[in-house]
Amino acid sequence: xxxxxxxxxxxxxxSVVERAIAGGADVAEAGVHSGSHLSVKxxxxxxxxxxxxxxxxxxxxxxxxxRVASTYTSDLSDAGRQTLIEDALELARLSEPDEFAGxxxxxxxxxxxxxxxxxxxxxxxxxxSAEEALAxxxxxxxxxxxxxxxxxxxxxxxxxxxxxxxxxxxxxxxAGSDHGTYASVVINPIADDEGGKKRSGYHWSSSRHxxxxxxxxxxxxxxxxxxxxxxxxxxLPTQELPVVFDKDAARSILGLFAGCILGGGIWRKSSxxxxxxxxxxxxxLVDIVDDPLLxxxxxxxxxxxxxxxxxxxxxxxxxxxxxxxxxTYSARKLGLSSTGxxxxxxxxxxxxxxSNLILKANTQSRDQLIAETKHGLxxxxxxxxxxxxxxxxxxxxASGFLIQDGELSHPVSEVxxxxxxxxxxxxxxxxxxxxxxxxxxxxPTFRVSSMTLAGS
Amino acid sequence: xxxxxxxxxxxQGSHPVDADLANRLLRIALEKGGDYADLFFEYSVSxxxxxxxxxxxxxxxxxxxxxxxxxxxGDATGYAYCEDFSFDAMKQAADTAAQIAAGGQPVAPxxxxxxxxxxxxxxxVESLDVDGEVKKAILERADRAARASDPRIVRVDASFGESIxxxxxxxxLGHMARDRQPLxxxxxxxxAEDAGNRQSGSSGGGGRMGLEYFERQTPEWHAExxxxxxxxxxxxxxxxxxxxxxxxxxxxxxxxxxxxxxxxLEADFNRKKTSNYSxxxxxxxxxxxxxxxxxxxxxxxxxxxxxxxxxxxxxRSVLIEGGVLKGYMQDRHTADFxxxxxxxxxxxxxxxxxxxxxxxxxxxxxxxxxxxxxxxSVGRGVYxxxxxxGQVDISNGDFVFSLTEGYLIEDGKVTTxxxxxxxxxxxxxxxxxxxxxxxxxxxxDGIWTCGKEGQSVPVGVGCPTIKIASMTVGGTQVGGG
Numbered sequence: 001x002x003x004x005x006x007x008x009x010x011x012x013x014x015s016v017v018e019r020a021i022a023g024g025a026d027v028a029e030a031g032v033h034s035g036s037h038l039s040v041k042x043x044x045x046x047x048x049x050x051x052x053x054x055x056x057x058x059x060x061x062x063x064x065x066x067r068v069a070s071t072y073t074s075d076l077s078d079a080g081r082q083t084l085i086e087d088a089l090e091l092a093r094l095s096e097p098d099e100f101a102g103x104x105x106x107x108x109x110x111x112x113x114x115x116x117x118x119x120x121x122x123x124x125x126x127x128x129s130a131e132e133a134l135a136x137x138x139x140x141x142x143x144x145x146x147x148x149x150x151x152x153x154x155x156x157x158x159x160x161x162x163x164x165x166x167x168x169x170x171x172x173x174x175a176g177s178d179h180g181t182y183a184s185v186v187i188n189p190i191a192d193d194e195g196g197k198k199r200s201g202y203h204w205s206s207s208r209h210x211x212x213x214x215x216x217x218x219x220x221x222x223x224x225x226x227x228x229x230x231x232x233x234x235x236l237p238t239q240e241l242p243v244v245f246d247k248d249a250a251r252s253i254l255g256l257f258a259g260c261i262l263g264g265g266i267w268r269k270s271s272x273x274x275x276x277x278x279x280x281x282x283x284x285l286v287d288i289v290d291d292p293l294l295x296x297x298x299x300x301x302x303x304x305x306x307x308x309x310x311x312x313x314x315x316x317x318x319x320x321x322x323x324x325x326x327x328t329y330s331a332r333k334l335g336l337s338s339t340g341x342x343x344x345x346x347x348x349x350x351x352x353x354x355s356n357l358i359l360k361a362n363t364q365s366r367d368q369l370i371a372e373t374k375h376g377l378x379x380x381x382x383x384x385x386x387x388x389x390x391x392x393x394x395x396x397x398a399s400g401f402l403i404q405d406g407e408l409s410h411p412v413s414e415v416x417x418x419x420x421x422x423x424x425x426x427x428x429x430x431x432x433x434x435x436x437x438x439x440x441x442x443x444p445t446f447r448v449s450s451m452t453l454a455g456s
Numbered sequence: 457x458x459x460x461x462x463x464x465x466x467x468q469g470s471h472p473v474d475a476d477l478a479n480r481l482l483r484i485a486l487e488k489g490g491d492y493a494d495l496f497f498e499y500s501v502s503x504x505x506x507x508x509x510x511x512x513x514x515x516x517x518x519x520x521x522x523x524x525x526x527x528x529x530g531d532a533t534g535y536a537y538c539e540d541f542s543f544d545a546m547k548q549a550a551d552t553a554a555q556i557a558a559g560g561q562p563v564a565p566x567x568x569x570x571x572x573x574x575x576x577x578x579x580x581v582e583s584l585d586v587d588g589e590v591k592k593a594i595l596e597r598a599d600r601a602a603r604a605s606d607p608r609i610v611r612v613d614a615s616f617g618e619s620i621x622x623x624x625x626x627x628x629l630g631h632m633a634r635d636r637q638p639l640x641x642x643x644x645x646x647x648a649e650d651a652g653n654r655q656s657g658s659s660g661g662g663g664r665m666g667l668e669y670f671e672r673q674t675p676e677w678h679a680e681x682x683x684x685x686x687x688x689x690x691x692x693x694x695x696x697x698x699x700x701x702x703x704x705x706x707x708x709x710x711x712x713x714x715x716x717x718x719x720x721l722e723a724d725f726n727r728k729k730t731s732n733y734s735x736x737x738x739x740x741x742x743x744x745x746x747x748x749x750x751x752x753x754x755x756x757x758x759x760x761x762x763x764x765x766x767x768x769x770x771x772r773s774v775l776i777e778g779g780v781l782k783g784y785m786q787d788r789h790t791a792d793f794x795x796x797x798x799x800x801x802x803x804x805x806x807x808x809x810x811x812x813x814x815x816x817x818x819x820x821x822x823x824x825x826x827x828x829x830x831x832x833s834v835g836r837g838v839y840x841x842x843x844x845x846g847q848v849d850i851s852n853g854d855f856v857f858s859l860t861e862g863y864l865i866e867d868g869k870v871t872t873x874x875x876x877x878x879x880x881x882x883x884x885x886x887x888x889x890x891x892x893x894x895x896x897x898x899x900x901d902g903i904w905t906c907g908k909e910g911q912s913v914p915v916g917v918g919c920p921t922i923k924i925a926s927m928t929v930g931g932t933q934v935g936g937g
Contacts (some may be wrong), residue, residue, distance in 0.1 A: 002839075024644045028901045030720050043531075043728065044728075046530075046531060046532065047532045047556075048530070048531060048532055048533065048553070049532070049533045049534075049535065049810065050533070050534050050535070050556050051533075051534075051535040051536065051810070052535075052536055053535075053536050053538070053549070053552075053808070055539060055808070056539060057520075068513070068514060068515075068899070069514070069515045069516065069522075070514070070516050070517035070521070071516065071517045071518065071519075073518070073519040073520070073540070074519065074520045074521060074522065074539045075519055075521055075853055076539075076540075076541070077540065080519065082518065082930065084519070085635065087517045088517075089577065090588075091515035091516070091517060091588070094510075094511070094512065094513070094515055094588040094589065095512045095513065095514065095515045096511035096512045097511070098509075098511060098513055130555070132691075139881075140778075145673075153728070153729055155728070155730055162755055190730055192849055193852075196732075197732070197852045198730065198732060198851040198852050199851065199852065200730070200849060200850070200851035200852075207480070210767045212796070226592060235928070238697050243615075254608070268508075268611065268613075269610065269611055269647055269654065270611075270647065270656065272654075296490050347516060347517065347518055348516070349514070383847045383849070383854070383855075383856040384845075384847050384855075384856030384858055384878060384880075385844055385845040385846070385847070385858050385876045386847060386856070386858035386876065386930070387858075388656070388860075388875070388876065390647060390655065390656045391654065391875065393875055393876035395695075395858065395874070395876045395877070395878045395930045395931065396856075396858075396878065396930075397855075397856030397878065397930070412883065414854055414856060414880055414881070414928065415880070415927065415928070415930075416697075416856065416880050416930025418697065418876060418878070418931060428783075444844045450463075452697055453697075453699035454878075454880070454929060454930040454931060455698075455928065455929055456698075456699060456700055456928070
């Protein structure tokens with residue numbers, strides 16, 4: 001990413017901040033985003049979509065006294081910027097004073113010399129042409145078809161590359177820019193099952209650096225393997241049983257937990273984890289950290305959405321909740337200090353957020369974990385939105401495999417698994433070592449000693 | 457022109473787009489030999505207000521605008537967009553999209569002329585033009601009513617969202633059309649607490665209308681709904697697990713139909729033969745009681761549109777009639793494949809996305825049964841009153857839905873409220889198991905947004921009271937329950 005481009009965006013942000021202050025704002029914070037992407041899709045051996053575009057946008061948050069408003073525009077013309085600023089000032093006068101509103105104290109703002117180089121940008125990603133991208137997708141899809149003759153159709157294979165730069169300029173004196181690249185490949189084959197039923201499966205790889213992206217043929221073959229493995233899936237009888245979540249399913253469980261440890265949900269009392277710091281929220285096998293400083297990771301950033309330095313936060317240690325993740329506002333509401341966990345949306349709003357939230361790996365392999373499970377359900381996919389953050393009640397559709405005598409046996413679908421999340425995390429009795437860094441929320445495979453399965 | 461926000465590409469805008477300019481851009485788009493091209497100009501403004509802890513805590517507004525250019529060559533699509541309406545930027549987008557057909561010969565588009573469109577959302581005053589104090593007062597009323605109704609209500613937040621979306625579409629078939637789509641959405645969320653037990657309740661609605669919406673559904677009415685739900689849930693017990701009869705309440709339950717049946721009837725999945733409904737037109741795919749339509753013409757409904765995002769004129773599509781599959785929802789591309797005409801289902805989230813077949817207002821029409829008879833007919837089952845959302849696997853119709861408000865039915869009576877209920881099943885199976893339909897058909901209040909391949913569009917749903925014989929209920933109580 002060119003220094004020149006970042007500097008131009010910082011200058012743009014600074015001019016908006018200055019004009020907002022001149023117009024009567026006491027606090028003004030401008031975020032400017034610029035990015036471009038190429039996205040291609042191929043299906044059954046033919047190109048289906050080539051999409052390419054660049055995009056720029058401005059987000060502004062102002063405070064007049066303790067009245068807060070935010071605006072956004074993709075119209076960066078003079079007139080567009082004028083509307084952005086005028087609307088923000090008008091809306092700020094409409095909103096009502098919030099005694100907890102305010103920018104972070106200038107003394108806690110970070111500066112360039114403190115920012116870590118997180119290696120999130122790879123110039124090579126941007127050089128991939130539409131032709132190469134299509135060839136990559138087509139190779140991946142071909143590998144899926146070649147894997148097994150029962151793969152008879154495809155929802156397609158896609159390849160996406162993107163690059164972007166974000167800058168933040170605040171009237172408190174912060175100015176910084178952050179840039180990154182991203183590449184991904186997704187393959188989605190379909191197989192014919194008994195009784196005319198179709199089974200769709202997928203697999204994907206993504207990375208900050210092109211060199212870290214898994215070969216599309218390997219992704220295609222794995223997608224096909226997963227799809228074929230689900231053929232002949234049946235329900236199971238309703239019962240209580242141990243449940244092993246593979247790392248994809250485990251990650252989505254961790255994602256639910258992530259939504260319950262954010263300062264915004266805590267002061268709103270919309271989390272089952274209100275008043276739980278210092279108490280047991282998971283079994284003692286569970287350690288969870290939020291680490292924005294991991295090189296090349298998807299959620300890495302040198303500073304947070306308010307300009308505070310990024311820091312490694314231990315969220316759960318040996319099953320005990322250590323802290324919530326907070327931005328300045330939610331920290332003030334809770335009488336605590338920001339954990340450097342602010343995220344600023346392109347639209348200008350600021351909230352608390354996770355960066356790279358990771359459930360730490362243990363030493364046991366996934367296969368060992370399955371081998372020591374006599375009877376259970378191995379979950380590879382979940383469906384639906386059955387989670388209530390206020391109570392922790394969890395119930396979702398699941399698919400995967402029955403575990404019999406320590407081995408994966410026949411495929412299972414159309415069942416639901418239920419247990420309150422608080423109980424679920426406390427019943428984790430094994431954690432595997434298969435953690436990877438494809439996603440900003442990541443977990444290894446783990447086992448829950450007992451859950452309710454609803455089936456036939 | 458009245459009102460404050462207008463598209464730069466409108467007649468009196470800063471960058472007016474007329475037929476000549478559209479033709480010029482279409483010619484560039486087809487320079488490499490594409491079969492078809494279209495231009496989608498969009499200008500959208502949205503506002504939101506959040507009333508929280510008894511103050512108007514946040515007020516937001518956003519402006520987004522641009523041009524999306526699409527070029528098709530066979531089944532392949534080239535897509536590009538730009539965010540300003542300077543000729544150079546628009547030309548570059550057209551050039552980029554044209555590359556999909558690289559190597560071909562230039563094609564001349566048909567000259568475009570403007571199409572007349574119906575007017576399905578006449579709004580006297582657009583919400584964005586109304587003084588913010590008026591909206592603040594509506595939120596305040598909702599907040600006050602919810603707090604006053606019960607001391608166990610410990611938190612209330614109310615939100616209001618408004619938008620307009622102005623489109624101008626031109627394609628190489630010679631069509632040009634304009635639309636201005638207003639949208640309003642109100643939402644109220646409360647938390648009730650009693651002896652450490654915390655439960656939430658919510659209510660919301662809206663549509664393509666102005667603030668007159670609140671004359672029909674007052675903020676106080678929404679407060680009562682949300683509070684009742686939270687209080688009822690304080691007494692909720694664990695849901696049973698296993699197979700049983702399920703009765704769906706009228707209106708909102710249409711979301712189940714939208715997910716479990718509607719998506720499978722979108723023609724793109726059928727063109728690709730990846731839907732469980734592929735190649736089944738004329739077959740019986742539901743109980744004979746079921747007639748399913750998708751109707752873009754309901755006045756003021758959240759899912760209604762005057763023109764689709766390809767400039768086609770949508771109307772009422774009959775999808776299933778008396779249990780027999782009649783047809784799919786088409787966009788322009790799938791219509792070519794099926795050798796039919798688009799019935800106006802080509803929709804897209806914004807100028808940044810290409811269109812695909814999408815639903816508008818999807819409805820299962822009413823039947824003959826009295827709702828109370830339907831409940832009376834159930835020995836033991838679940839009454840599904842409010843849905844939190846759902847998901848479907850298009851390839852085989854498997855779905856999962858979660859309830860935010862559900863009750864046990866025992867001996868023909870609705871009894872205990874249940875928590876953590878999921879309904880899991882298969883779309884075609886569930887439709888075959890529809891054994892009773894109420895005469896109480898209702899369109900849901902406007903709250904639903906549909907996601908597909910990363911694109912969100914507002915939709916409407918509707919249905920009567922429905923009895924489905926035997927569905928898997930995912931609760932935690934194994935056995936007697």
